[in-house]
Amino acid sequence: xxxxxxxxxLRRLGFAALMLVGVSMILFAIMRLAPGGPEAxxxxxxxxxxxxAQIRQRLGLxxxxxxxxxxxxxAAVRGDLGRSFKTGDPVASLIADxxxxxxxxxxxxxxxxxxxxxxxxxxxxxxxGTAWDTLGSAVALFGVSFPSFWLGIMLILLFSDALPWLPPxxxxxxxxxxxxxxxxxxxxxxxxxxxxxxxxxxxRFTRSSLLEVxxxxxxxxxxxxxxxxxxxxxxxxxxxxxxxxxxxxxxxxPTLVGGAVLTETVFAWPGIGRLxxxxxxxxxxxxxxxxxxxVGAVVIAANLLTDLAYTVIDxxxxxx
Amino acid sequence: MSDSALVRLLAHRRAMIGAAAVLLxxxxxxLAPSLAPYSYSTQSLTQRLQPPGPxxxxxxxxxxxxxxxxxxxxxxxxxxxxxxxxxxxxxVGTVLGGAxxxxxRAADHAIMRVADAFLSVPALFLILVVVALFGASLLxxxxxxxxxxxAPAARVVRAECxxxxxxxxVHAAVALGAGHARILGRHLLLNALPVxxxxxxxxxxxTILIESGLSYLGLGAQPPLPSWGxxxxxxxxxxxxxxxxxxxxxxxxxxxxxxxxxxxxxLRDAFDPALRGAS
Numbered sequence: 001x002x003x004x005x006x007x008x009x010l011r012r013l014g015f016a017a018l019m020l021v022g023v024s025m026i027l028f029a030i031m032r033l034a035p036g037g038p039e040a041x042x043x044x045x046x047x048x049x050x051x052x053a054q055i056r057q058r059l060g061l062x063x064x065x066x067x068x069x070x071x072x073x074x075a076a077v078r079g080d081l082g083r084s085f086k087t088g089d090p091v092a093s094l095i096a097d098x099x100x101x102x103x104x105x106x107x108x109x110x111x112x113x114x115x116x117x118x119x120x121x122x123x124x125x126x127x128x129g130t131a132w133d134t135l136g137s138a139v140a141l142f143g144v145s146f147p148s149f150w151l152g153i154m155l156i157l158l159f160s161d162a163l164p165w166l167p168p169x170x171x172x173x174x175x176x177x178x179x180x181x182x183x184x185x186x187x188x189x190x191x192x193x194x195x196x197x198x199x200x201x202x203x204r205f206t207r208s209s210l211l212e213v214x215x216x217x218x219x220x221x222x223x224x225x226x227x228x229x230x231x232x233x234x235x236x237x238x239x240x241x242x243x244x245x246x247x248x249x250x251x252x253x254p255t256l257v258g259g260a261v262l263t264e265t266v267f268a269w270p271g272i273g274r275l276x277x278x279x280x281x282x283x284x285x286x287x288x289x290x291x292x293x294x295v296g297a298v299v300i301a302a303n304l305l306t307d308l309a310y311t312v313i314d315x316x317x318x319x320x
Numbered sequence: 321m322s323d324s325a326l327v328r329l330l331a332h333r334r335a336m337i338g339a340a341a342v343l344l345x346x347x348x349x350x351l352a353p354s355l356a357p358y359s360y361s362t363q364s365l366t367q368r369l370q371p372p373g374p375x376x377x378x379x380x381x382x383x384x385x386x387x388x389x390x391x392x393x394x395x396x397x398x399x400x401x402x403x404x405x406x407x408x409x410x411x412v413g414t415v416l417g418g419a420x421x422x423x424x425r426a427a428d429h430a431i432m433r434v435a436d437a438f439l440s441v442p443a444l445f446l447i448l449v450v451v452a453l454f455g456a457s458l459l460x461x462x463x464x465x466x467x468x469x470x471a472p473a474a475r476v477v478r479a480e481c482x483x484x485x486x487x488x489x490v491h492a493a494v495a496l497g498a499g500h501a502r503i504l505g506r507h508l509l510l511n512a513l514p515v516x517x518x519x520x521x522x523x524x525x526x527t528i529l530i531e532s533g534l535s536y537l538g539l540g541a542q543p544p545l546p547s548w549g550x551x552x553x554x555x556x557x558x559x560x561x562x563x564x565x566x567x568x569x570x571x572x573x574x575x576x577x578x579x580x581x582x583x584x585x586x587l588r589d590a591f592d593p594a595l596r597g598a599s
Contacts, residue, residue, distance in 0.1 A: 018433075019433075019436060019437055019440060022433065022434070022436075022437035023437050023440060023441055026437055026438070026441070027441075027449065030449055030450060030453065031449070031453070033453070141578065141581060141582070141585075142578070144525075144577075144581060145525065145529075145574055145577040145578040145581055146574055146577075147529055147532050147533065147536075147549075147552075147570060147573045147574065147577075148533070149532075149533060149536045149549075149552065150532075150552055150566070150569075150570030150573065150574070153552065153555075153556060153559065153566050153570070154566075154567065154570070156559065157559055157563055157566075157567075161559060161560045254439065254440060254441065254442040254443065255442070255443070257442040257445070258442035258443050258444035258445060259444075261442075261444045261445065261448070261533075261537070262444070262533050262536065262537070265536070265537060273444075276445060276448050277448065277537055279448075279452070280448045280451060280452040280539065281538075283452055285452070288448060288449055288452055289449075291445065292441060292445050292446065292448075292449055295441070295442055295445050296440060296441045299440050299441070299442065300440050303440065
C-alpha cells in the first residue's frame with residue numbers, strides 16, 4: 001500500500017471511530033433527558049423517594065454524568081450492552097439473534113435495487129427523451145413518494161390474498177427456518193417492498209451521472225474510433241458513471257435500515273427493527289439503546305467501506 | 321421569486337399538477353368539518369365493511385365509519401404535522417447551516433460533524449428512542465421529525481452559503497462594515513431563499529411520509545383521531561375482505577407526497593433553469 005493511501009485509510013478509520021463516539025453520546029444524552037428517568041420505568045406505578053434512590057444507586061445513576069457515560073461506553077466496547085429491563089436477557093444476545101434476518105432483508109433489498117436500477121438508469125440516459133426515460137423518471141418519482149408500509153400491504157393484498165402465491169409474513173414456516181426454499185418464498189415480498197423504495201435514488205443517480213459522463217471527451221474519442229455503442233456505454237462510460245452511484249448507495253444506507261423497521265413490522269419479520277419497536281412500547285431502555293448503537297455502528301462501518309471502495313474503483317482520486 | 325421564475329413555474333406542467341394535488345388534499349383537510357359527508361368517529365354496526373358505493377364513496381371501515389370522511393379528517397393531522405415539522409427543521413437547519421457556511425473553520429467543523437452523526441443514525445430508530453422517552457403526542461411527533469430532518473437541510477443551506485460567501489456583493493457588505501447578523505441574514509440567507517424553498521417542498525413530502533410511518537407503528541396520532549397511517553393499520557386486519565379501508569388512506573399519502581415532490585422539482589427547475597433535469 002502506498003503511503004498517501006495508507007494515511008488516508010488510517011484517517012478515515014479514526015474519523016469513523018469518532019463518529020461512533022458522537023452517536024453514542026447523542027444516544028446517551030437523549031436517554032438521560034428522559035422525564036422520570038429509568039428508575040420510574042423499572043419500578044412502574046407509584047414509588048417512594050427511598051425506593052427511587054435505591055434503584056438509582058444500584059444503576060449507578062447517582063454518579064457524575066461523565067463517569068456514567070464512560071462506564072456505559074466501556075462496557076459496550078467489551079460487548080456488554082446491559083440487560084433487558086423486561087426479560088433480563090443480555091441485550092447483546094437479543095440483538096445477535098435478530099441481526100441476521102435484518103441483514104438478509106436489507107442486503108437483499110439493496111441487491112435488488114442496484115440490479116434493477118442501474119440498467120434502468122442506463123436505458124433512461126442512453127435513450128434520453130424516449131419512453132424508457134419517461135418510465136425511469138416515473139419509477140424514480142413514485143419510488144420516493146410511496147409509503148413503504150402501504151406498498152407492502154398492497155403487495156400482500158395482490159400476491160398473497162388475491163393471488164395466493166406467496167406467504168404474507170414471517171421468516172419461514174414455523175419450525176422450517178433451515179429450509180432454504182421456504183425462507184426464499186417468505187423473503188420475496190419484504191425484499192421487494194424495501195427494494196422498490198430504495199431503487200428510486202439509485203436509478204436517478206445512475207441516469208444523471210451517465211448523462212454527465214456521456215458528454216465527456218473520452219467518450220467522443222471512443223465513438224470516433226468506431227467502437228460499438230454498447231461497448232462505449234458499458235465499458236467506457238458506465239464504469240466512470242458508477243462512482244457517484246456508489247456514494248448514493250452509501251448515503252442511502254441509513255434510510256434503508258430505517259425502512260426495515262416498517263417493513264419488518266408489516267411482514268412480521270423477526271429483525272432488530274421489530275425488536276426496537278417492541279422495546280419502545282415496553283419502555284425497555286437498554287434494548288432501545290443497544291439496538292441504536294449497533295445500527296449506528298453498522299451504518300458507520302458501511303459508510304467507511306463505501307469510502308474505501310473508491311480507492312479500488314477510481315484510481316484518479318488523490319488521498320493527500 | 322423573480323417574475324421570470326414565477327412565469328417558468330406556472331408554465332411547468334408537472335409542477336402545476338403537483339400543486340393541484342397538494343391543494344386538493346389541503347382543501348379536503350381544511351374543509352373537512354363542513355364538507356365531509358359523515359363524522360370521523362360515528363360508528364354504525366349496520367354499516368360495517370360496506371364496499372365503495374353511492375352512500376359511502378370510499379366504503380366504510382370495521383366500525384361502520386365512513387372512509388372518505390376519515391381520509392379527509394386524516395389529512396388535517398398529516399398536513400399539520402408535516403408543515404410544523406418542516407418549519408421547525410428548516411429554521412434549525414437554516415440557522416446552523418448558515419452559521420457553518422458563513423463562519424467556516426471551527427464552527428463549520430463542529431456543526432457539520434454533529435450533522436454527520438445525526439445522518440448516520442437511521443432516522444426511524446432515533447425517533448423510536450425519543451418517542452419511547454417522551455411519549456407519543458402531536459407536538460412530540462413534530463419535534464422528533466424535525467430532530468431527524470434538520471441535518472440534510474443544514475447541509476444544503478451550508479453549501480449555498482459557502483458559494484455565496486465569496487461573491488462580490490458580500491465582500492462589499494463586509495467592506496461597508498456590516499455586522500455578522502446583517503451579512504448572514506440579509507445577504508447570504510436571503511439569497512439562499514430559492515434553495516431553501518425548494519428544500520421545504522421536498523421536505524414536506526418526507527415529513528408526511530415519516531409521520532404516516534410513525535402512525536402506522538402506533539407511535540403517532542392516537543385513535544380515534546384519524547391519521548392516514550393509523551387508518552392503514554386498522555385496515556390491515558380486514559385486508560382480505562375489505563381492501564378499501566387500507567388502500568384509500570395510503571393512496572392519500574401517496575398523492576400528497578407525490579404532489580410535494582412534483583412541485584419541489586418544478587420549483588427547482590423554475591429557479592435555476594441550468595439545473596433542469598440534472599438530478
